[in-house]
Amino acid sequence: MELNDLVPRRGEWLRGTGSDSDIVMSSRIRLARNLAQFPFLNRADDSVRSEIERTLRRHLNELSLGGPRSYLDVSHLERLDRQFLVERQLISRELSESHGSRGVCFTEGENISLMVNEEDHLRIQVLHSGFDLDSCWQQINRIDDLLEERVTYAFSEELGYLTACPTNVGTGIRVSVLLHLPALVMTGEVKKVFQALQKINLAVRGLYGEGTQAMGDFYQISNQITLGKSEEKLIRSLKDVIPNIILYERKVRSALVKDNRAELHDKISRAYGLLRSAQSISSQETMDLLSSVRMGVNLGFIDDLSIPTVNELFIHTQPAHLQKLRKTTLDSADRNAARAGYLRHRLSPPAQGDKN
């Protein structure tokens, strides 16, 4: 599969299926691993980096991942293609922006991705639509075992898996859930949620991970601690707390529908109207309006649009996706016009783009 084949596809986290998918976009687990025979990347020169990349590429291409996979040499990709993979959550911003030999292996369904020479030699990621950390863990644990049959990980009996950054030492695991919380944001209640999460050592980040701003009312909740607790316990802490946030968001949505139905309907309807009519629109405004529309579909205020289509629009209107769809590079003003044109086309009544 070529990178360009991905463009029209939907990918795992846009499927909009799975448990609680009105609020939980996706569940994700990643493991940080390093090969014992090589130094960490911050002490590896170019030739060592290349050797790591060659070694891991060979293993990844032979690994049983339950279906076809692609391996992309990220160091030879254009900036636009790298940005495209970031927007699709197949690689991190760090892998996109670093230098030297590096790559990514991912499955056709886009729910498994393995990054080579990101911060660690290997980052394994498994993602599922909806609230489904168990499937993620089952799958990633199996991949990790299969790899361990082939390579020797840097591992200490005392500390666990050794990683480039001390914050990942131990299990090397990050468990995260991407939530859509428009009602909690609208009412300001989201602050309380974040304060409570902080107290139990869970981190809150924006759509594209560490350091990114929250857009479209999307928030990633993940563990901060990787040492001293088993993977199962860390997953359990997320599995315990997320249902409470889901319940809270649902409660606030119900209260809004009950007490502010007219205002809420107006806000949602205007958002939909603007997305269908703007001639120029920024990525940020698009995300914010789509967020209202997504809640509107879930609450039944909008009935000619499906959640997978809305999910897809979130991604297709990102800068790199837009340029890949248009098959050309565009400056910011042209992107805003192209984005508005794409949205009008997809959302024009009768909803032409809404085949799903």
Add this chain to the structure above:
Amino acid sequence: MELNDLVPRRGEWLRGTGSDSDIVMSSRIRLARNLAQFPFLNRADDSVRSEIERTLRRHLNELSLGGPRSYLDVSHLERLDRQFLVERQLISRELSESHGSRGVCFTEGENISLMVNEEDHLRIQVLHSGFDLDSCWQQINRIDDLLEERVTYAFSEELGYLTACPTNVGTGIRVSVLLHLPALVMTGEVKKVFQALQKINLAVRGLYGEGTQAMGDFYQISNQITLGKSEEKLIRSLKDVIPNIILYERKVRSALVKDNRAELHDKISRAYGLLRSAQSISSQETMDLLSSVRMGVNLGFIDDLSIPTVNELFIHTQPAHLQKLRKTTLDSADRNAARAGYLRHRLSPPAQGDKN
């Protein structure tokens, strides 16, 4: 014709025809007249007011106005009906809100209206769509002559027509032109126009006359002086200056289209989108958005809507019209919802309401 028969009708100033009707909504002349045999209204008791009303009603009903006319006893109209007539420009806010015997006589086409016991015993008004002060003058002069054959006006050889307020003494004429100036407002250039008009003693008012706020980028330009100059000279001063304002607005529109086409298109298109999708909308926001849409139709950015329809929407979305159309009284929140519903219905694609 009953008052309720007016509701679905368009009336003269909404026709959207006539010279320069992209910018000039309507031209209007009114004459202030008093009957010599009665005191001015500020010195008339209830019985005198009633006698004036009876006298003028009889004459007006017999007057040749070139077609059928109606006479309404304003003192017996509900507040909502009076407000409705104000919104249609058939009576003034003053006539609506004052007390005692008073009435209005108007023709079926709504271009002639004669108010009895407003500030003066009689106010004659002739209105034409577009820039056409000559037709107004020709028609109002004839009506004035016909009336003078029947009654004796309060008149002084030295001063001219005598009126309740000294500002109207002399000719008793007010010549006004209602302009739609969205581009001048958008660019802030409108201030320069107003300063220039002030210097030549022309007044600038909002849509509903003296003391009303400018809404929807509508401005009424009219003479302030009525004494010492002939009617023809006063009309001439408007006829000289208005074409310059029209030219200025057109020039600024062209510059916007040339230099800010994308932004302008976006603004117009979003306004149209909001009008088609809002679930609750105030009168003020409606006017502002319709103003953008009206310019959009004139500039060819919107091609599925006609100017008469847009003109009509300006009036039909006013509070009293909305309630007459819904055949019920509504509080402010319900009006905002009803207004949004009406706009969605009239503007929903394919433009169902756009038969003209």
